[in-house]
Amino acid sequence: MIVDVAINKPLWKTLDYEVNENIECSVGSIVEVPFRNSTELGLVLGIKKKSSGQYSLKKINKIIEVSFLNKEQLQLLNFMSSYYCCPHGITATLFYSKNFFRESLKKIYGYQITASLNNLNSEIKTKKKKIIEIFQQKKKLSHEDYKKFTNYEKKIINDLLKEGYLKKVIIEDVNDSLENNNNIVKDIELNLDQRNAFECVMKDKNSFKTFLLYGPTGSGKTEVYIAIAKQLNQADKQVLIMVPEINLTPQLEENLKNRFDRKHVCVYHSGVSNSEKKKNYDNIKSGKIKTIIGTRSSLFLSFKSLGAIIVDEEHDDSYKQNDGCRYSARDIAFYICKQKKIPLVLGSATPSIETYFKYLNNNISILNLPKRDLTKSSKILIEQNIENFDSLYKNKIKKLFKEKKNIIFYVNRRGFNPLILCNSCKSTINCKKCSVSLTFHKTGNFLLCHQCNSKSIIPKNCDLCMSKDLVGIGDGTQKIEDELLKSFASEKIVRFDSDEIKNPSKLKFTLDKINNLHGGIIIGTQMVSKGHNFPKIALVLILGSDNALFSSDYRATEKLMQELFQVAGRAGRELNFDSEVIIRTKYPSNEIFKHLINSDYSKFLENTLQERKSLNYPPFSSHVLLRALSKNRKDNFDFLSQALKFAELYKSKDIKIYDIVPCVIEKINGKYRHQLLFQFERKTLMVGFLNKLVEKLNNCKTKSTWYLDVDPKNLN
């Protein structure tokens, strides 16, 4: 018997291998095969009697797992491979991980408490005491959960083990450690709008229908998700609740976990250890786990009986994968729900243009959740940018501090100065490997490239003219922090950006600090707009969002508006007090700020759709980028010129091809980047065209590496 195997290599062909007749092997099985001088895992995509090749075939080494992928998953794999023009072998790796099949995964290590409260040494340090208290409550924790519940410090756990307070144990079941923590938080009674939304979805629970749960942050969307999941779980149906980046939203994870029987819920994302992932995978396949909170990758689980998919913050760009198979998780959720004939619920305060467009075309039902009456709307002001602002706001801040209220400074750039300028020749200091300027980071005192992450020391002279007159330009989060520290105590100021928050435990630490702010300032990048519940925010100050207004990427204003609406939504959430949002801009009369002042996101969407329509941009057409990367421009140019020639050959009048251009960031990490943009009137045209094109491109001799990005989210 011959099997067709897709292996995890960028090969556009599947490979034939031989299998002995008496061995059980089916389509969807995972096998280990010899490849070149090593062995690889592969997925069986077909079985046949004869190979078309001439030469003798290699035999597979062994079958790792028979029928690992089911029929529906194989169908999805084929769809993705063809729609996103990505080799089967690469697409297949979304469905399994090499690590799943390692023997060592069978055991999950954890810790168990040994000492009781009585014999707790009174001299024990508070940090350790805190951890012991956690264990007194939970008794047993897997290593993963331990990291989640504490500000993980390796030394402390080692000490506690040495001192005999804890012992190392093997945990049989992922949820074992949580057995003693089953105090399920009682359900909240849904209000009228929530009930209506819930009932609308449940009415169609046995058919494919898409809903947009449209409501500002805090309007109670999560409660609707929970109600849907609970009802479906009771009918033995699984529910997948998708979130854009679980590492950024531990609050949501905790909230959800506290609402379900912990044995029946799990989180599934790349931050979970392999062994825990595999256990969860198995428990989802067997149906033991009923509610899954997951990121993109959870779409490729093997569900026993999926009853609905919920996509929270559906507009978030993190749902788009940026390497390998560049899929949109929201769109794949759509595919899966259609395939399984189950409802899809998209939730957002700031829905994407695509989703709104589908609603206008009657393909989506809108379920509105108005702001709850508890929260007052905040006053939104647009102010002309004036260079020096500290005196302007100092009094305001002092007043709010007295009232124990908090403030958000939203600054869309991390670091201290985004530019270092030579005052005499006006050149900027740029990264040697990327076509971007270096950002000055005061914390650590270095220059950092935000594209390739390379660090360098601050030069004494300008590279070009040797002048010593170098100055930092522009305000990043560190600069704003620095300014504020001149007037306010450091305990009152929290910086919330990816330099400060490098891992989940640092996030937990920072969120704890924020929750204990009674009159303080949170300075953050777009990270603050992502689902966090900050308490008592009376003022949101938005600084430096102007560059997005003039981006060459037509999506930039949509992203900016989503961010601004989300950040503005952090103000005055849970208390009945007046709150303010102030946007500082050089262009206060820009059209898009009007929608913000009127709190009318839908109006913004409608205007933007008009604009897109006049340009025939998505969602009125489909875009596909062909990107080429190489150490020199000519390779890219030659390759894309060939591609252009082929494309012209297959082109029909419904396909528009733009010029070959360098990407906005022309060079990243030593590689030049160029692109060719295709625009299709109809999707049906697109797939056929691209697959023909790819076949040609595969035979091109080129030094450039290249990829296709279907429905790109980022044109830069």
Ligand code: ADP
């Ligand atoms: P969203 O997901 O839209 O941001 P949540 O569902 O998290 O909103 O709700 C925000 C807050 O309001 C939560 O603290 C939640 O417990 C509370 N809440 C939601 N619905 C209700 C309700 N029907 N009655 C009382 N409180 C509610």
Ligand code: ZN
């Ligand atoms: Zn100079």
Ligand code: ZN
């Ligand atoms: Zn760089």
